[in-house]
Amino acid sequence: MIKFKENISLKDYSTFKIGGVSKYFIEIKNKEDLKKVISEIDMPFRILGGGSNTLISDDYFNGLTIVFKTDKPQIMVNDMGCSGIINVEACVPFSFLITKLKSFVGLEWGVGIPGTIGGAINGNAGAFEESIGDSVSSVEVLEIGKGIKKFEKKDCNFGYRTSIFKNNPNLIILSAELNLNKGSSLKKIKENIKKRKLNNPKGFSIGCIFKNHYGEIDFKKHSQFKEFYEKKGYISAGMLIEECGLKGFSIGDAKISSEHANFIINLKNAKSENVLKLINFTKEQVKNKFLINLEEEIQIFHV
Ligand SMILES: Cc1cc2nc3c(=O)[nH]c(=O)nc-3n(C[C@H](O)[C@H](O)[C@H](O)COP(=O)(O)OP(=O)(O)OC[C@H]3O[C@@H](n4cnc5c(N)ncnc54)[C@H](O)[C@@H]3O)c2cc1C
Helix, strand or coil: CCCCEEEEEHHHHCCCCCCCEEEEEEEECCHHHHHHHHHHCCCCEEEECCCCCEEECCCCEEEEEEEECCCCCCEEEEECCCEEEEEEECCCEHHHHHHHCCCEECCHHHCCCCCEHHHHHHHCCEECCEEHHHCEEEEEEEECCCEEEEEEHHHHCCECCECCCCCCCCEEEEEEEEEEEECCCHHHHHHHHHHHHHHCCCCECCCCCECCECCCCCCCCCHHHHHHHHHHCCECHHHHHHHCCCCCCEECCEEECCCCCCCEEECCCCCHHHHHHHHHHHHHHHHHHHCCCCCECCEEECC
């Protein structure tokens, strides 16, 4: 019989420090234990990695929350000469993997991104026009009711902050194989740490709330976005929100960051409801002003 903790507040398992109580709770640190737990339980469950991209409802969750994250990560590197195949379990912190692989290049963009490999693959985390899907060659998945499957890269449907795994709770990511070239990543890691320090606001958050807008806009009316769009190929969600005058706007303790308008900061005791209201209000304002429908990048655990 697996022993679960009971009535655990999920606040401490989200970088937002928001979240209600889960009736049952377990922390799992390797894929064998995860497979065992999932095969034995008969109740609704949800899986969290680092909780750094998830808004968790304050309502009581009458099921099991599994936190799949380890503090003693194991990574297998198969050196192929000019490249390497890296086998990594989903519970490994992404930042740990990057600092462990200093003689490989391709993941330096991810330095400073909190969370696990599983969470990163689920949402195809990325930065500086690169994303984890670029380096994944396959993903080992436990499909609920069907067993273990290997998803080749082409089956993962990686796209801008999306994958086949996002919004599909039946697909549990156990591990992944990454293909990386040999080289020294240290210089780029240092540069990216500096960039992050400039861009990431301080305080409890779950990263960028909305995806950037890859469609166009009426540039005759809104010429302020033209230069950025021509350079980058998209309109930044943060710029759209800032242009609506929402920097610093708050509902309860949930505040649109004054440093980066695409971040919401939990000042202290923000409720999930405050954040949801702020998200909806922001979407309305951007829609009214620019006729653009912002889409959430974050994931939401409703009950
Ligand atoms: C300060 C800050 C900066 C950030 N910067 C970036 C950035 O530059 N780019 C970026 O893309 N993101 C960024 N993020 C968001 C976040 O850190 C990443 O998206 C991260 O990869 C999420 O990983 P996680 O383990 O925390 O996911 P979680 O929030 O724990 O989970 C996210 C989703 O994945 C699912 N999931 C988790 N593990 C598994 C698994 N093993 N199998 C199946 N599903 C799973 C969960 O159920 C949930 O739906 C930032 C966040 C913060 C707080």
